[in-house]
Amino acid sequence: MRLYREGSRSITWMQGAMLCVEGLRNPFLGELVSVETPEGTWRGEVVGLKDSSCKVHLFDGVSGLRSEVATVWLEGCLPGPLVSERLQGVQVNGFGEVDGQKSFLGEHLPLERPLPPLLSRKLPSRPFETGRGALDLFFPLFMGQVMGLGLSPGLPGEAFLPGLLKDLRIVDGIKPPLTVLAAIGRSRNEASRLISVLREDPDFGEALLVLSSETASASERCATIKTALTVAEYFAFSLERDVVLVALDMEAHEAARRERAEEQGQTPSGTEEAFARLSERCGCRVDTEGTLTFLPVFSCQGRGASPLMEATKSLMQGCWIWNSTGRGSFSLDLENSCSSLISRTGRNVTFTGHRLVADQLRASYLRRRAVRGSTQEDAFIARFDRVFLRARRRFSLARTESVAWRLLTKLPSEELVFLTEPLRRKVQMNKTSSRDDGLLF
Structure with a gap:
């Protein structure tokens, strides 16, 4: 960073949001620039270097800028907060x-x-x-x-x-x-x-x-x-x-x-x-x-x-x-x-079998939505929508796991193709020990 500002009043041309300046000492690409006139200050950055001239891009264009009274100053730093x-x-x-x-x-x-x-x-x-x-x-x-x-x-x-x-x-x-x-x-x-x-x-x-x-x-x-x-x-x-x-x-x-x-x-x-x-x-x-x-x-x-x-x-x-x-x-x-x-995901991160449980529920839901078959299929879709897609209250991760296992019990055993044998046994145990919970379904 410069300890003092380098300046020049030699603006050779202006067009659009660009201007060309001669006489600036050691500018570098990306360096911040301020252009001061009696009417105000314009800001920009160096975007091109060639011999003794540099091309400057003004952030707000050159509208209202009078080159004959303008001084271009190098700020000595790159844009940044x-x-x-x-x-x-x-x-x-x-x-x-x-x-x-x-x-x-x-x-x-x-x-x-x-x-x-x-x-x-x-x-x-x-x-x-x-x-x-x-x-x-x-x-x-x-x-x-x-x-x-x-x-x-x-x-x-x-x-x-x-x-x-x-x-x-x-x-x-x-x-x-x-x-x-x-x-x-x-x-x-x-x-x-x-x-x-x-x-x-x-x-x-x-x-x-x-x-x-x-x-x-x-x-x-x-x-x-x-x-x-x-x-x-x-x-x-x-x-x-x-x-x-x-x-x-x-x-x-x-x-x-x-x-x-x-x-x-x-x-x-x-x-x-x-x-x-x-x-x-x-x-x-x-x-x-x-x-x-x-x-x-x-x-x-x-x-x-x-x-x-x-x-x-x-x-x-x-x-x-x-x-x-x-x-x-x-x-x-x-x-x-x-x-x-x-x-x-899985044990010690979320819960055991997380990915397999998610894959099973998602696949069953998307398949049933595409088929739209029996009343049982529609009931599963309605429960899935209610607890996952239209739920208005915040679910903790533990609550989400509990709801997922409960929802798996609504699927027939032959459909649980994504689950390993230990996970299927857990679903079967939940089937025999659980009842529909109005708070969940």
């Missing part, structure tokens, strides 16, 4: 500023950071308890997992996500996870709704909101998720907190990324490459107890995953998809949702 524990419970813009200023002291961290070495990473091993039986049983979320969230049209993330995040619990944990929410390019109504929910609920007292409006520059909208990720990394891997990072939504980020590249006259990097540079900074590491769970939100246009979600699915460890069922109600898509980390 100042981070400290004081960020908890704070709302900042896409550049990590409060009211346009970095108004607290802290450590400056650049937005673009090297990916952690492969040998420093480890697989997630501790599950969350979401309070939703269908998620905990069929598509469990682990601390440090990258889990995509697909929301159907009409299901606003501002209304849906706070309820989901509020119910997240760390199994056998002392402190709840810290929520960092990146809201990208939101309208005024969406932003107001999100702020009111987060700030009026005491459960989100420590949550950090990184918010950019739909009228913000492409650079700020593009930086929003990177600012949130940089802050989340600091809390997870420097302060050893368990952090949940939510990006609302990835379509807005992708649009901003392409718009910014167009302003700079560049070709944007591929979608998968850009997503990988975000997701691979999350997870668990061998040298710290902190974890960083990443929940990127995608806007689906119909049933199933969105095109952007499909393009990045191989880089995630699962996805939850909610589809509209009409009349303003939504249900979890059991057919298209998945979690690759369900293989890490």
Whole structure:
């Protein structure tokens, strides 16, 4: 970082959001720049170097900028937020500023950071308890997992996500996870709704909101998720907190990324490459107890995953998809949702036979929904819907396990093809000793 600012008044040309400056000493790519005139200050970054000139991209364009009275200053640092524990419970813009200023002291961290070495990473091993039986049983979320969230049209993330995040619990944990929410390019109504929910609920007292409006520059909208990720990394891997990072939504980020590249006259990097540079900074590491769970939100246009979600699915460890069922109600898509980390469930993690029980119930439900046969089949579907897809109260993991075993007793023995012999015997024992419980069914 420079101890003093280098400046120049030699602007040779301006076009769109770009300008060319001569006479700056030793600028470097990505360096922050401020352009000062009597009318105000413009901010930007160095995006090109050639001989003694450098190309600068202004975040808000050159409209109103008079080159003859402008001074271009090098700030001596890369874009990035100042981070400290004081960020908890704070709302900042896409550049990590409060009211346009970095108004607290802290450590400056650049937005673009090297990916952690492969040998420093480890697989997630501790599950969350979401309070939703269908998620905990069929598509469990682990601390440090990258889990995509697909929301159907009409299901606003501002209304849906706070309820989901509020119910997240760390199994056998002392402190709840810290929520960092990146809201990208939101309208005024969406932003107001999100702020009111987060700030009026005491459960989100420590949550950090990184918010950019739909009228913000492409650079700020593009930086929003990177600012949130940089802050989340600091809390997870420097302060050893368990952090949940939510990006609302990835379509807005992708649009901003392409718009910014167009302003700079560049070709944007591929979608998968850009997503990988975000997701691979999350997870668990061998040298710290902190974890960083990443929940990127995608806007689906119909049933199933969105095109952007499909393009990045191989880089995630699962996805939850909610589809509209009409009349303003939504249900979890059991057919298209998945979690690759369900293989890490079982004894000493969740419960014995977790994956086999989940596979059996899910397969039986989907088959019966497709066939729609006898009254018995319809009764099983109704019970399944009631306890897993339409349950309105929070289920603990122990309660979810109990309900799953009870529901298995409603299946004929010859249908239990996914279960091992010891698990079948347990189902048979439950059949002979249990009665229908109105609270469950």
